[in-house]
Amino acid sequence: MLNKIGIIRQGILGGFRNKTAPVLGAYWRSLDVIKGLPRKSNKPPTEDLLNQRARFGLITSFLSWISPLINVGYKALSGVESR
Structure with a gap:
């Protein structure tokens, strides 16, 4: 198996x-x-x-249902576009 290597794009x-x-x-x-x-x-x-992981999983599953609404609501506040 061949591992990827890091590529320096703009010098050191x-x-x-x-x-x-x-x-x-x-x-x-x-x-x-x-x-x-x-x-x-x-x-x-x-x-x-384990309790913290369970709480985080519960919140993540809830937010995944309403993520389109969250994305629309917070789009104007985002100063940087991600790729």
Whole structure:
């Protein structure tokens, strides 16, 4: 399997895309962004974490039903267009 490599577009100080060593380069909302790779934890989730995940899932499922309405309502407030 061949891994993608990062591509530096504007020299050493410019942004890059894809994975390079332990970081990811991306272009997000007209910004060059560098993110670290997530690390997998071997610890079991705590009760508080499981509760938080359940709450987040409930809110996400509710908002997915009304997302077209949210998108129309907040479109004028967005200063930056995403690609």
